[in-house]
Amino acid sequence: MSGEVETTRKPVPAADELTRPFWDAARAGRLVIQRCSACGYYNHPPRNFCDACLARELAFTPVSGRGAVFSFTVMHQRDVAGFENDAPFINIVVEIAEQPMLMMVANLPIGERERVRIGAPVEVCFEDRGDGVAIPQFRII
Amino acid sequence: MWHGRGKTAIVGIGYSEITRKPEKPLGLLALDACRAAIEDAGLDARRIDGLATYPESPFAGAGNRDGEDVVSVSFVLNHLGAAADVRWYAQIETGMIASPVIEAVNALLVGACDYALVWRALHRPILRGGSAASKGAPRASGDAQFIAPYGAASIVQTHAFAWRRYMHRYGATREALAALALNSRRNANLNPRAFFHFTPMSREDYFNARMIAEPLCLFDCDVPVDGCVALIVTTADRARDLRNQPAYIAGYGQNTARRRTLLYYTLDDYMACGGSLAQKLWSSAGLGPEEMDAAQLYDGFNPSTLYWLEAAGFCGEGEGADFVAGGRIALDGELPINTFGGSLSEGRMHGMGHIAEAVRQVTDRAERRQIAGASAVCAIDGSPMLRGSGIVVTRDP
Ligand SMILES: [Zn+2]
Numbered sequence: 042m043s044g045e046v047e048t049t050r051k052p053v054p055a056a057d058e059l060t061r062p063f064w065d066a067a068r069a070g071r072l073v074i075q076r077c078s079a080c081g082y083y084n085h086p087p088r089n090f091c092d093a094c095l096a097r098e099l100a101f102t103p104v105s106g107r108g109a110v111f112s113f114t115v116m117h118q119r120d121v122a123g124f125e126n127d128a129p130f131i132n133i134v135v136e137i138a139e140q141p142m143l144m145m146v147a148n149l150p151i152g153e154r155e156r157v158r159i160g161a162p163v164e165v166c167f168e169d170r171g172d173g174v175a176i177p178q179f180r181i182i
Numbered sequence: 183m184w185h186g187r188g189k190t191a192i193v194g195i196g197y198s199e200i201t202r203k204p205e206k207p208l209g210l211l212a213l214d215a216c217r218a219a220i221e222d223a224g225l226d227a228r229r230i231d232g233l234a235t236y237p238e239s240p241f242a243g244a245g246n247r248d249g250e251d252v253v254s255v256s257f258v259l260n261h262l263g264a265a266a267d268v269r270w271y272a273q274i275e276t277g278m279i280a281s282p283v284i285e286a287v288n289a290l291l292v293g294a295c296d297y298a299l300v301w302r303a304l305h306r307p308i309l310r311g312g313s314a315a316s317k318g319a320p321r322a323s324g325d326a327q328f329i330a331p332y333g334a335a336s337i338v339q340t341h342a343f344a345w346r347r348y349m350h351r352y353g354a355t356r357e358a359l360a361a362l363a364l365n366s367r368r369n370a371n372l373n374p375r376a377f378f379h380f381t382p383m384s385r386e387d388y389f390n391a392r393m394i395a396e397p398l399c400l401f402d403c404d405v406p407v408d409g410c411v412a413l414i415v416t417t418a419d420r421a422r423d424l425r426n427q428p429a430y431i432a433g434y435g436q437n438t439a440r441r442r443t444l445l446y447y448t449l450d451d452y453m454a455c456g457g458s459l460a461q462k463l464w465s466s467a468g469l470g471p472e473e474m475d476a477a478q479l480y481d482g483f484n485p486s487t488l489y490w491l492e493a494a495g496f497c498g499e500g501e502g503a504d505f506v507a508g509g510r511i512a513l514d515g516e517l518p519i520n521t522f523g524g525s526l527s528e529g530r531m532h533g534m535g536h537i538a539e540a541v542r543q544v545t546d547r548a549e550r551r552q553i554a555g556a557s558a559v560c561a562i563d564g565s566p567m568l569r570g571s572g573i574v575v576t577r578d579p
Binding site: 051055118124142143148 | 318319320321322323325326327328329330331332333334335336338339342343344346347350392393394395396397398442443444445446448449450
């Protein structure tokens with residue numbers, strides 16, 4: 042396929058009562074993840090009760106922002122909303138250092154294509170999406 | 183061994199046209215398939231007193247207009263001309279397509295119905311292009327707010343993440359997927375219902391195909407089509423009075439393991455989760471993987487078949503790539519796999535094609551694909567990383 046296709050704008054997170062602290066922190070350049078006050082389990086995406094123990098006392102807690110690439114893909118299909126003209130683009134799944142299987146998704150610049158590998162250490166950074174929205178991203182360190 | 187072993191049977195198979203250019207709405211294709219299954223069984227529609235389906239759209243946002251995007255129990259109830267007093271019905275959204283078959287088996291065993299019709303109708307959604315009219319960025323809510331802003335909300339990406347991880351863990355290469363895709367295409371070339379019946383595939387075709395989500399290419403994804411497959415399930419006693427040789431249902435199983443991550447399902451769960459299905463499948467049937475004459479293993483995305491081979495015990499963990507090499511899975515091999523062409527080459531029927539082929543193989547109805555004397559075949563659908571369901575069918579009760 043070649044040429045520009047009609048594109049939508051990239052989706053922005055619709056912060057809600059549950060998730061607003063996460064996005065407010067991102068806008069301030071901080072990564073916080075919801076943690077259970079009863080058992081210490083990190084829940085992401087946020088939940089109204091803990092996925093591990095069902096406790097309802099959960100608090101957004103600063104985390105190191107460090108992790109490792111759990112897996113990755115280079116996406117070629119041009120049917121992803123807002124990314125129609127970005128293909129090929131990289132998606133990574135990051136396993137956050139604080140807890141096994143605690144995962145977040147991010148993008149890497151396509152220039153990292155030859156460098157990205159499973160296990161690569163990463164740290165958080167933030168991407169300004171305009172209109173007061175910033176989203177956590179990760180870069181290889 | 184399960185007390186229900188061999189007490190129910192699949193006695194009819196019906197296909198609608200499987201097409202990317204449908205000339206009629208999905209609901210009418212579904213009625214075509216249902217009527218074909220009833221006729222195949224030699225029944226009158228008025229004898230059908232049980233209805234079950236797995237109705238959901240293939241992905242979120244694909245629409246849910248009954249009779250166009252999906253075909254519900256109530257649609258078939260209203261339009262088929264089944265028994266005036268349908269006694270039992272179910273819409274199942276756990277497991278996958280074997281799950282409504284399993285529920286029909288349970289209903290038959292307790293006498294809730296006598297002749298159950300099970301169908302799966304699938305519509306290929308036409309993706310809408312960008313909407314010039316909408317101002318501002320679309321807003322992703324719920325859990326999607328953590329993936330859609332990254333362009334990572336497509337299921338093919340989830341499977342690409344898993345397959346990348348599999349390659350990393352076990353040293354597998356795309357050769358394993360090529361072996362599966364080519365095997366499926368050869369079998370589809372012998373299946374007159376297959377979307378790719380007339381289209382061969384070479385090794386070069388596979389490796390030259392465009393990437394969708396690396397390392398998955400076009401031919402690692404099932405063919406999105408419009409169509410419906412229907413089955414008739416009844417008790418073994420009633421089955422013996424019908425025209426077809428019955429395919430007896432020996433056992434069943436469903437995934438029941440707990441997931442370990444909130445965000446995605448991951449490769450790391452495939453042995454535990456798929457194993458939770460396999461343990462129930464084999465123990466209920468009183469048969470093991472070594473006794474299967476063929477295996478129909480779901481391939482909505484190609485790697486799922488490889489994961490099922492391992493999770494269901496056909497080979498050890500991480501051994502799937504070696505297992506599928508060298509012709510072992512061909513029609514004349516030690517364990518023929520997806521003998522009808524799979525979803526990759528027959529079309530996306532969400533596992534119904536797999537069950538229909540298992541039935542054909544144990545009842546000598548598999549045309550030029552027939553494995554001589556096949557006595558036990560399994561059909562397993564879904565993904566061992568997440569959810570799934572499966573049955574074993576046998577020639578003898
Ligand atoms: Zn907890």
